[in-house]
């Protein structure tokens with residue numbers, strides 16, 4: 578007999594989730610705002626996540642929401658550290674889908690990272706989609722498509738990002754939100770945007786999903802809704818992405834990372850937004866990972882430790 582959950586129904590499929598491992602073999606530290614960060618412990622959180630996912634036996638795949646290694650990782654250790662974390666993920670008895678975050682790009686070029694993490698790529702971009710079952714599609718966005726990190730300085734995408742940052746953020750430290758108001762505080766160098774080609778691709782993917790009567794789950798390192806995240810962590814053009822998503826009824830939930838404390842909201846169109854709590858900020862012996870049970874009419878995140886459980890119900 579298959580798995581039956583608390584709702585008395587068998588999920589259509591289930592998958593593991595973890596975000597912001599930001600491993601580095603360096604002593605504990607703090608974020609700019611003083612929040613403790615446990616760089617060596619975070620890989621143990623991932624290790625326990627993989628053990629738990631394997632023990633459940635009903636997860637078909639896992640999704641890593643980015644920032645696999647921290648920016649403070651000594652640069653001569655970047656490659657080995659990414660390989661070390663990637664091989665922990667490989668201990669999972671199923672496929673693992675990765676996305677890139679700002680800290681990945683502080684460490685390694687897209688050229689090195691994407692093949693290492695087996696991220697399907699087109700011209701160095703890291704967006705892709707897949708259908709675990711015919712009725713559902715996961716769409717993974719590259720939130721650093723337009724970014725001042727990760728592309729060579731003279732790359733058109735890097736130059737466009739610098740133009741946006743100069744226009745929107747007058748501070749000499751482009752990671753500083755000082756003086757920026759409300760939602761404008763997202764125009765920071767450690768964030769990024771989705772470029773025109775990717776927006777077109779997203780529109781096409783959602784049209785195609787609609788035609789096939791598929792429901793869609795969006796995954797992006799950067800959060801897409803101000804209700805689920807501080808302004809400082811949002812995707813630069815979250816509004817353009819959401820305008821496309823809201824053209825269709827197929828998107829039921831958007832998941833993200835980057836905002837380490839996590840968040841949850843339901844937007845004006847009934848789309849659920851869940852930002853996942855970071856593995857990096859778990860004090861020793863505590864955890865932040867989970868798995869998601871997907872049904873026709875709900876998506877249930879079952880969290881462990883600091884990752885809160887969230888039941889997301891929608892019209893099927």
Ligand SMILES: Nc1ccn([C@@H]2O[C@H](COP(=O)(O)O)[C@@H](O)[C@H]2O)c(=O)n1
Nearest residue numbers: 607608609610750752753754755767809
């Ligand atoms: N409120 C803030 C937050 C960050 N910064 C700058 O960003 C850098 C990275 O921040 P972390 O939280 O990841 O440590 C930080 O070194 C600051 O330059 C800021 O100015 N104001």
Ligand SMILES: O=P(O)(O)OC[C@H](O)CO
Nearest residue numbers: 679767809810835836837
């Ligand atoms: O993961 P970091 O160091 O880029 O920090 C991101 C911030 O938490 C966003 O507010």
